[in-house]
Amino acid sequence: MKKILVADDSSVFCTLIHAQLTDVGYKVRTAMDGASAVSNAIRFQPDLILLDIEMPDVSGIEALSKIRDYESMKRTPIIMISSHREKDTVLRAIKKGANDYIVKPFHVGVLLAKVSGWINATLDEQWKFLPSRQQSALHLLKEAMDAAFDSATKGGGLSYQRLKNACQAVVKTIGEDGFGGVLRSVEDYNNTLLLHSLVVSAYMYLFSVFKNFNEEECLLNALGGLLHDIGSTKIPDEILFKPAKLDSGEFDKVKMHVTYGMDILKNTEAVDQTVKDICWGHHEKMDGTGYPRGIKAEEISVSSRMTAIIEAYATLTIKDVCGNVHEKKDALLRLRTPEGHLDLQILKEFEDAVLRGFHRT
Numbered sequence: 085m086k087k088i089l090v091a092d093d094s095s096v097f098c099t100l101i102h103a104q105l106t107d108v109g110y111k112v113r114t115a116m117d118g119a120s121a122v123s124n125a126i127r128f129q130p131d132l133i134l135l136d137i138e139m140p141d142v143s144g145i146e147a148l149s150k151i152r153d154y155e156s157m158k159r160t161p162i163i164m165i166s167s168h169r170e171k172d173t174v175l176r177a178i179k180k181g182a183n184d185y186i187v188k189p190f191h192v193g194v195l196l197a198k199v200s201g202w203i204n205a206t207l208d209e210q211w212k213f214l215p216s217r218q219q220s221a222l223h224l225l226k227e228a229m230d231a232a233f234d235s236a237t238k239g240g241g242l243s244y245q246r247l248k249n250a251c252q253a254v255v256k257t258i259g260e261d262g263f264g265g266v267l268r269s270v271e272d273y274n275n276t277l278l279l280h281s282l283v284v285s286a287y288m289y290l291f292s293v294f295k296n297f298n299e300e301e302c303l304l305n306a307l308g309g310l311l312h313d314i315g316s317t318k319i320p321d322e323i324l325f326k327p328a329k330l331d332s333g334e335f336d337k338v339k340m341h342v343t344y345g346m347d348i349l350k351n352t353e354a355v356d357q358t359v360k361d362i363c364w365g366h367h368e369k370m371d372g373t374g375y376p377r378g379i380k381a382e383e384i385s386v387s388s389r390m391t392a393i394i395e396a397y398a399t400l401t402i403k404d405v406c407g408n409v410h411e412k413k414d415a416l417l418r419l420r421t422p423e424g425h426l427d428l429q430i431l432k433e434f435e436d437a438v439l440r441g442f443h444r445t
Contacts, residue, residue: 088199089124089132090112090114091114091115091116091121091133091135091144092134093136101195105199110199113128117139121139122150125160129156132163133151135148144164144165145177159206161203162182162183163184163199166187183202184202186198192327193322193324193327196321197322204278210270213269214265217257217261218258221254221257222254228243229250229278229282236314236318241353247307254306259293263286263290267283280313280399284309286309287397288309288391291390291394295433304359305390307358308387311349312391314345316344317344319338342367349363361387362391364388365384365387365388368380370426371424371425392426393430393434397419416434
C-alpha cells in the first residue's frame, strides 16, 4: 500500500483529503504545521507528500527545503497546495524542490490524477527487479508513450515508428521472460493511462500468440492495445479520475475519447489498419449498443472484439482510481454480463488462455 503525507493547517481539509485518499487505497498520515510535516516525512517515509504553503511557524516552503535536505527524501514526489496561483509563488516552490503545484479549490479528480501520476512516475524503480532486457524495453516504451501523450495533448500526431519499435521490444521480452514479473511490479499502482495501455498491450500480445496469430498480427494487436485509449489524453482529469459515478453529461464526454483517438491517428503517418480498427472499435458491442458507430457482430473487427474483452479484464484486475481490484476468476465471471456486449466465443478462448497462463500445453 502506497503511503501519502498530507500537511495542511486546516483540520477540515486534512480530514477530507485523508478520507478521499484512504477510500482509494492509500495509507495516509496528516500534519497541521510545517515542523510536523518535516518530522512525519522522516518517520513515515511516504511515497508522496501533499504540502500546504501557508502554515504557521514553519511555512510549507521552509518545510519543503528541510525535507529535501534528507537523502531519503531527495526523490519523493512533493505536490504543493495553495490558494495562491501567482507565478512567483509557483516558481519559488519548484526551485525549492517541489514536483508539482495545485491551487485551491480543486476537483478531487484533479488531485487524484496528480497523485496517481506522480506515484506512477516511480514505477520504473520497481522494474529494476526484472530481467535487464525487460527493464530496457519497458524504459524505451515509457519514453515513447510519454512523448506520445505529450504530443497528443498538444494536438499533434504520434511518432508511430518509434512506438512500434518500442512495442516490439517489449512484446519480444515478454515472450521470452514472461509477463508475471511486470504484473507484480505494478500491483500497488493506480491504473493510469500509461499503466492501462501497457497491460492491455501485453495481454493483447499474449492472447494473440495463444490464438496462433502470425508474428506481424501479434505485434499489431499489441500496438493497437497500446494506443487504443490515446484519445483519453483529451479528457479532463476531473472527469477521467472522478472517484464517484459519472453523470450522463460526463459519460458523454468520456465517450469522445474514441473520436479524439481517431483524430490523433489521422494526424499520424503510416498507421496500420489493425491499430485504427482497434482504436475505432474497442467500445462497440456485439448487440449494436456500443459507440461511436453502433455497429455489431461481424461488423466489428476480431482485433477490436479481443480488445473490448481485454480492456475490461485489465480494468477489473488492476487497481483503479477507487481502489477496486478483482481476482482473475471473479473478473472473468463479471465479463459475462451484461449479456450481448462481448463476443462469447472469444471470451471463452480468453478465459481458457488466462486460466492456462497463456500456455497451450
